[in-house]
Amino acid sequence: MHTTAATMLYLHLTTMAGIIATAAPGVSASGEYLHNIASFDGDVEISPSALVYDRSAGELLVIDASAGGVLAFTAAGMKVGAFGDEARLGWIQSLAVLNAEGDYAVLVSKPGEPLDLLRLNYRGELVGSIILTGVPAGSAKGPDASAVFVARDRLYLANTGTKKVRVFSKTGAYESTVDLSSSLKLTDEELRDHGIGSLSVDKDGNILFTVPTLYAAFIVSPAGEVKSFGQKGSRPGRFNVAGGIVRDDAGSIYVTDVLRAVVMVFGPDLKFRGELGGRGFAPGHLIGPRAIAVGDGVVFVAQGAKRGVSVFRIVNHLGV
DSSP states (O other), X not given: OOOOHHHHHHHHHHOOOOOOOOOOTTOOOEEEEEEEOEETTEEOOOOOSEEEEETTTTEEEEEETTTTEEEEEETTSBEEEEEOOSTTTOEEEEEEEOSTTOXXXXXXXXXXXXXXXXXXXXXXXXXXXXXXXXXXXXXXXXXXXXXXXXXXXXXXXXXXXXXXEEEEETTXXXXXXXXXXXXXTOOHHHHHHOOXXXXXXXXXXXXXXXXXXXXXXXXXXXXXXXXXXXXXXXXXXXXXXXXXXXXXXXXXXXXXXXXXTEEEEEOTTOOEEEEEEOBSSSTTOBSSOOOEEEETTEEEEEOSTTOOEEEEEEESSSOO
16 A cells, blocks of 8 residues: 555645644643545545554554455545455454554454454455464464454454453464453452453553443553553543543553543543544544544544544644
8 A cells, every 4th residue: 555646635635624622621732633534535434343553554444344344544544445355355353564564464254263363465465374373271272352463573362352362473372361350350240240342552562441331441561560540420531431542652542432422632641631522523523433543643533323534633732
């Protein structure tokens, strides 16, 4: 995938001024809405299940839940390609960028078959399967995951249902398992009532996840240190129904709130800095935001109701 001169000209002509985020009293923050992801036919109206930002290519990869394939956009939101919707690959569940050459690790499913972990090249062409080895006895030999991530030259296979993340080398050799249940400090009975809403892994291997029923977000470092933040409420900076969570390279954390229809921004110190969006259909507003990705000073927010993906630039005191 490559950005063309025509694409950049289009983006220059169509980038829109945005909105000022509503911040809590005493909090100075602002964000600028740019546009929604688009093709030359107009805004792309889908409800993505996942977003991945490929830093090496400067592209946003959008998993289309309705088709099981992947759409590729420039960092500024213009469609440049698609792959993976052919039946031979299977239904794409999750994707991670393996290397600077643009290879991907992809979780796929087919009816009546277990999940498979494939390696695709930057064109979306099948290179082969990633075979997992050295898995402890009693564990599933296959992917056993709902999402795949790559960080610190390792594969992270996360199962939000079991609250476990298995860590492998990029070639598939097993290294360790992180049990996120221990981070919550709940009884077995309480654990059944509190599921993980969303999970991501940052570039340093920190595991970030939200638990909507606890109105909280958690961070588990590679060394096992656990931090948490968040509190219940409908005011700016508080969680109502926490959705997606992601961390940028500067350490700022972005959390979507599905019900409040905002993106909350927290600094590296976990203190609330400001919000983006707000419920509504006008440009810069959001409907049911869930999945989120960040890269190169831009935040991408997936919405429900086939509202596509909104693109924001973060400015002023937000670590960008």
